[in-house]
Amino acid sequence: MKTKILVTGGTGYIGSHTVVELQQSGYDVVIIDNLSNSNREVLDGIEKITGIRPEFVEGDCTDIDTLRKLFTDHPGIKGIINFAASKAVGESVQKPLLYYRNNLMTLVNLLDLMPQFGVEGIVFSSSCTVYGEPDVNPIDESAPIKPATSPYGNTKQICEEIITDYIFAGAPIKSIILRYFNPVGAHPSAYIGELPNGVPNNLVPFLTQTAAGIREKLTVFGTDYDTPDGSCIRDFIDVVDLAKAHVVAMKRMLDRNDTDNIEIFNLGTGRGLSVLELIASFERATGVKVPYVIGERRAGDIEKIWAEPTKANTVLGWKAETDIDDTMRNAWRWQCKLPK
Ligand code: UD1
Numbered sequence: 433m434k435t436k437i438l439v440t441g442g443t444g445y446i447g448s449h450t451v452v453e454l455q456q457s458g459y460d461v462v463i464i465d466n467l468s469n470s471n472r473e474v475l476d477g478i479e480k481i482t483g484i485r486p487e488f489v490e491g492d493c494t495d496i497d498t499l500r501k502l503f504t505d506h507p508g509i510k511g512i513i514n515f516a517a518s519k520a521v522g523e524s525v526q527k528p529l530l531y532y533r534n535n536l537m538t539l540v541n542l543l544d545l546m547p548q549f550g551v552e553g554i555v556f557s558s559s560c561t562v563y564g565e566p567d568v569n570p571i572d573e574s575a576p577i578k579p580a581t582s583p584y585g586n587t588k589q590i591c592e593e594i595i596t597d598y599i600f601a602g603a604p605i606k607s608i609i610l611r612y613f614n615p616v617g618a619h620p621s622a623y624i625g626e627l628p629n630g631v632p633n634n635l636v637p638f639l640t641q642t643a644a645g646i647r648e649k650l651t652v653f654g655t656d657y658d659t660p661d662g663s664c665i666r667d668f669i670d671v672v673d674l675a676k677a678h679v680v681a682m683k684r685m686l687d688r689n690d691t692d693n694i695e696i697f698n699l700g701t702g703r704g705l706s707v708l709e710l711i712a713s714f715e716r717a718t719g720v721k722v723p724y725v726i727g728e729r730r731a732g733d734i735e736k737i738w739a740e741p742t743k744a745n746t747v748l749g750w751k752a753e754t755d756i757d758d759t760m761r762n763a764w765r766w767q768c769k770l771p772k
Contacts, residue, residue, distance in 0.1 A: 434460040436508050437682060440493050440538065441515030442486065443470040445626045446557065446615055449675035450513060452481050452624070454524075457679045461486040462506050464493060465516065469629055473666075477623035484746055493538035496545070505547040512542055512554040513683050517587070520633055521561075521732065535587035536594070538706070541596050545577045546605050553606040553685035558592055559700070560613045560667070560737055561585040569665075570703065570740035573696050581732050592696075608681040613667035613739050614675045615674050615698035617759035618653035618766035625766030626671075628762035636668075637709060640767035643720045647669035650722055652707050655727035657736070663707035667700035674699055680750045701752040706745025710756070717757035718764045 437454055440766075441447040442463030448470070451461050463486050473487075479485040483715065487506065491498040493516045503509060517535045518524065524531040525603070533586070542554060564578025564683060580586035595607045618625030618634040628637040631647075642650045655662035655733050677699050711722055745751050 434458060435510050435686065436460040436506065437464065438462050438464065438502070438506075438509045438512045439515065440464050440512065440542070441517065443467065443472070443474040444515055444645045446671060446674060447515040448474050448624045449619060449671045450678045451478055451486055452618075452619065453675040453679045454682070455482040455484050455486065455690040459650045459682070460510065460695070462489065462502070463487065463619075464489045464491050466503055467712050468602045470627060474624060474716060476531060481619060481621050481709075489741070493541060494533060499541050499545055500680050503545055509551050510553070511686050512546070512551060512748065513678055513682065514539060514542060514554060515557050517557065519710075522633060524582050526530065528531075528583040531583045531587050533763045536590060537553060539591050539594055543594070543603070543605070544665045551605070552594070553608070553682070555681050555685065556591060556595060556607060556609045558609050558611045559588045560611050560700070560739065562589050562592065562611060562738065565734050566737050569736055570702055570738050571698070571761070572740035573698055573743055585662055591753065593714060596694060597757065606691070608685050609694070610677065610681060611698050612674060613698070613737070615671045615702050616668045616752070616763060617670045617672065618762045619672060620631070620762050621767050622762070625763070635710065636763055639711065639714060639722055642715070642724070643718070643722050644767050646724070646772060649713070650712075650724040651727035652714065652724055653727055653732075655708070655726050655735060656729070659736055661708045662707050664670040664733055665704040665706050665738060667703065667738035668705055668710060668756060668759070669701050669752050670759040671753050673752040677744065677746050677748065680748050684748065697748060698739040698741050699744060699746040699752075700741050702739055702741045704736060704738035707758065709761075713756045714760040717760040720764065
């Protein structure tokens with residue numbers, strides 16, 4: 433019998449790519465999503481790629497009764513991957529309670545119900561934002577957690593602490609916390625990808641929309657940083673590589689009894705790329721020019737951060753392998769399929 437996994441936020445950007453990888457690895461998937469930042473057509477995309485339509489429940493994980501009904505209606509769920517969360521840094525500053533309610537209550541509800549319904553493990557989506565501005569790069573998992581600079585970042589830190597405290601208190605569950613660097617790109621089939629709401633805040637969707645003529649020009653937020661070309665440096669990781677890490681983490685958590693009940697992994701490439709280098713990669717990969725101007729620094733931006741992914745490489749046996757030009761090509765193919 434196939435192992436059944438609940439993917440919260442499974443029609444979202446990283447969630448949908450992970451559902452594809454789970455199904456292709458032989459897992460049965462149930463999705464819950466409130467469609468606040470995605471839509472039902474994502475299910476069609478998943479089905480086109482995998483030939484399997486995942487079970488879908490439209491609902492909000494902040495409501496514990498909805499979750500209780502889901503676990504009752506879908507007995508035998510062994511693992512959860514929790515993507516259901518709000519993720520816009522700027523919005524979190526404007527609407528902190530929305531972020532604390534969504535991100536914290538969802539996690540607390542899931543943890544609360546896991547033992548009652550025999551769910552053994554939860555993979556949690558965290559972020560490199562917990563490191564703040566690193567003292568050294570590349571940064572590994574033992575680096576200190578810095579005070580959060582936004583309510584969004586704070587929710588990631590608090591969620592990590594909630595899981596740790598719950599397992600320390602003897603809860604009969606396991607967890608793997610994954611700290612993502614900057615996920616970018618889309619599935620090579622171009623059936624699923626990122627669907628930003630309104631004007632994108634993140635670099636790659638803004639870049640591809642500019643290349644498509646939807647936005648007039650991209651603004652590079654600052655070229656006076658202490659980096660070789662002056663623009664900020666990030667660890668851009670292909671979303672399919674990232675999705676695959678979740679499958680490996682789930683397998684490790686559920687199938688092995690010799691691992692710690694809580695483990696933390698950085699998910700990055702180990703390669704820092706500047707904003708200007710990323711634009712160059714896009715232009716090289718697609719042959720499309722991106723009109724851009726140099727602008728002011730964006731408040732709250734980190735100068736440079738990239739991952740030391742050795743722990744994930746050796747312990748999980750996972751490695752980010754996609755070439756950045758291929759990632760940019762996939763992001764562009766996806767953009768070209770979206771309505772203007
Ligand atoms: C932020 C969050 C991260 C979160 C991610 C996805 C922080 C510190 N980082 O990452 O936790 O997971 O969003 O939501 O909270 N840029 C431009 N022009 C643009 C847009 C971006 O130059 O129009 C630059 C930014 O200044 C930055 C880089 O591109 O240097 C990446 O920005 P972005 O894609 O927004 O991601 P982060 O801020 O790194």
